[in-house]
Amino acid sequence: MNENDARRLFPQRLETDAESVERDLFKLVLTIIELVRQLMEKQALRRVDEGDLTDEQIEGLGTGLMHLEQAMDDLKSRYDLTTADLNIDLGPLGPLLSE
Amino acid sequence: MTETGRYLYAIARGLDPQALTDVPALAGGHLEVVEHRGLGAVVSSVDLDEYGEEGLRRNLENLPWLEEVARGHDTVVQATATQAPTAPLRLATICLDDDGVRERLDAWHDALEQVLDRVEGRMEWSVKVYARPRPAPAAEATRPAASGAAYLQRKKAETEARQADESSTAMIADEVHESLAARSVAGRRLPPQDPRLTGRSERMLHNGAYLVEVDEGVAFSALVDELATAHPEVVIEVHGPWPPYSFATLEQT
Amino acid sequence: MTSTAPETRTRTHAESRAERLPEIALVDLLDRLLGTGVVLAGDVVISLAGVDLVQVRLHALITSIRSDMVEPR
Numbered sequence: 546m547n548e549n550d551a552r553r554l555f556p557q558r559l560e561t562d563a564e565s566v567e568r569d570l571f572k573l574v575l576t577i578i579e580l581v582r583q584l585m586e587k588q589a590l591r592r593v594d595e596g597d598l599t600d601e602q603i604e605g606l607g608t609g610l611m612h613l614e615q616a617m618d619d620l621k622s623r624y625d626l627t628t629a630d631l632n633i634d635l636g637p638l639g640p641l642l643s644e
Numbered sequence: 645m646t647e648t649g650r651y652l653y654a655i656a657r658g659l660d661p662q663a664l665t666d667v668p669a670l671a672g673g674h675l676e677v678v679e680h681r682g683l684g685a686v687v688s689s690v691d692l693d694e695y696g697e698e699g700l701r702r703n704l705e706n707l708p709w710l711e712e713v714a715r716g717h718d719t720v721v722q723a724t725a726t727q728a729p730t731a732p733l734r735l736a737t738i739c740l741d742d743d744g745v746r747e748r749l750d751a752w753h754d755a756l757e758q759v760l761d762r763v764e765g766r767m768e769w770s771v772k773v774y775a776r777p778r779p780a781p782a783a784e785a786t787r788p789a790a791s792g793a794a795y796l797q798r799k800k801a802e803t804e805a806r807q808a809d810e811s812s813t814a815m816i817a818d819e820v821h822e823s824l825a826a827r828s829v830a831g832r833r834l835p836p837q838d839p840r841l842t843g844r845s846e847r848m849l850h851n852g853a854y855l856v857e858v859d860e861g862v863a864f865s866a867l868v869d870e871l872a873t874a875h876p877e878v879v880i881e882v883h884g885p886w887p888p889y890s891f892a893t894l895e896q897t
Numbered sequence: 898m899t900s901t902a903p904e905t906r907t908r909t910h911a912e913s914r915a916e917r918l919p920e921i922a923l924v925d926l927l928d929r930l931l932g933t934g935v936v937l938a939g940d941v942v943i944s945l946a947g948v949d950l951v952q953v954r955l956h957a958l959i960t961s962i963r964s965d966m967v968e969p970r
Contacts, residue, residue, distance in 0.1 A: 590800050600793070607792025610799075615788075629845065714926050735930040770925060834928060841924040886921055889929035 571624055575617070576631040579642060582613050647692040650678075650745050652685050652737040653720040655752075657760050659684045659728040667723040670716040678742050680749040683756055686724050687745060695738055704736075725887035729764035731756055732889050759892045766829055766855050767885030769864055773817045773850035774879040778809070816875050817850035827867055828854040832890050846879065853890035861885050 589606045592598055598606070621627065633641040651670060661677040661684070669675045669688035677684040693699050703709045714735060721732045739745045749756070789795035825831030836848040856864045865882060872880040 586799055587803075590796065590803065593796055593800075603796065604792040607789075607794070607796040609792070611789060611792060611795040710927065711923055714923065714930050717930060718921060718926055732929075837924055837928070842922075883921070883925070 568624060572626065572631060575620060575624075575626065576633060576641065578620075579617060579628065579631050582610075582617060583643060585613075586610055647696070648689045649692050649695060649738045649740050650687045650742060651690045651695060652687050652733050652739065652745065652748070653717055654686050654724045654730045654732045655749070655756055655760075656684050656686065656724050656728040656730045657682065657757075657764075659686070659724065659730075663727045664720075664723060667720055668716065669720065670713060675720065678745045678749070680746040681753055683749055683753065683760075685745050685749055686720060687739075687742075688720075690738070692738075695736065700736055721887050721889075729760045730887060731759045731763065731892040732887055762829075763855070763888040763892050765858050766888060766891075767858055767861065768888045768890055769828075769854045769856050769861070769882060769884035770886065771820070771824055771850070771852045771854065771868055771883075772848060772881045773820055773852075774844060774846040774848055774881070775809075775813050776877060776879060777846055813849055813878055816878050820871050820875070820878075820880065821850055821852050823871060824852060824854050824864075824867065827860075827864065828856050830855040830891055834890065849878065855888055855891045856885070858885070 589610060593603055593606070621631075628642065631642065651673075653675075656677075659677060664675045664677070664686065667675055671688075671690050671694065673688035673690060675686060675688050678687055679685075691699075694703065703713075717735055721730065724730045725732070737748075739748060789798055821831065821833065832853045834851040834853055836851050839845060839848075842848070854864070861884070868880060868882040
């Protein structure tokens with residue numbers, strides 16, 4: 546996601562301080578990655594339930610997701626963010642992230 | 645030289661205008677009661693620069709302005725409601741002059757009489773139900789999983805636990821609402837509130853407003869306490885009595 | 898009104914000023930005075946229209962991540 550995309554997504558509130566800009570962009574990117582991670586996890590569980598994956602595929606999926614979760618935890622701690630910090634409230638649609 | 649208009653706070657029946665003399669109005673104005681066909685509109689003068697269509701569009705997005713006006717409006721509504729049956733108006737109902745106010749009173753007359761009949765001798769109570777914050781996962785749950793498959797198993801168990809929790813707390817919220825509505829004149833579900841506005845991190849399961857007879861207030865509170873004791877899985881909060889905002893507001897036309 | 902509850906007896910002016918009904922939290926007040934649930938835009942302004950924008954980008958992101966990840970090793 547480049548800077549122009551980010552500017553369109555939050556048109557009014559972009560801080561002028563360089564450091565907060567970086568942090569805000571980082572937060573936005575992490576939010577989206579976290580959303581994707583959660584969606585993929587749900588999708589993986591659904592596929593496992595459907596029973597059409599081999600043991601090898603299940604193991605690969607699980608390990609991949611586990612690494613992704615670990616990577617996310619590392620990234621969040623680098624900027625001292627919790628999952629709650631990343632959550633976006635979409636008003637009537639509820640929060641973006643489910644936990 | 646700026647144009648002024650009349651800001652309407654509420655409409656009451658049988659209100660003694662003298663009773664509001666010491667109550668502050670918005671923008672340093674002065675409260676008056678404009679009467680028509682037995683109903684009285686509580687009004688004060690405001691500058692149309694600030695409260696006209698353009699001004700409002702600007703100011704309604706200014707949170708400090710909004711807060712000040714909401715509080716000022718509420719002060720007048722609460723003062724009026726302690727004196728006489730009152731139909732509160734929403735924020736920023738403006739008429740050009742007292743003739744305009746009388747025209748509104750005329751147009752809304754029948755609806756207002758109905759509203760006043762409904763709220764007379766009754767107050768609003770707010771009851772909110774929150775999910776309890778979930779306990780931190782046990783140490784075993786946070787240690788890295790032994791394998792990819794084990795990781796997925798753990799995630800599945802967590803998801804199922806969370807879904808079960810969500811559906812049971814939703815059912816409790818429904819039960820609470822039904823019990824309270826059964827003991828009120830009327831009950832309404834309002835939209836859940838943004839956690840950033842409430843400052844509460846727990847999930848809001850229910851935001852209810854209930855119209856309760858003035859002398860049933862104590863019994864209503866006691867019922868809320870009973871429900872809270874019966875359902876330790878959720879947090880139940882009660883506030884009130886308030887003027888009957890959620891049961892009396894009229895749409896501006 | 899014939900109720901004898903404190904809220905309805907005649908008050909002196911001084912009493913009216915000093916004694917207040919329970920304070921209403923601003924969020925509750927605004928909900929009732931503005932007639933809609935109050936929604937705060939927050940630090941990251943993503944409007945409902947903007948949510949579609951996010952989804953479109955997600956699609957591209959999901960596709961690229963998926964092809965890296967789900968390949969059996």
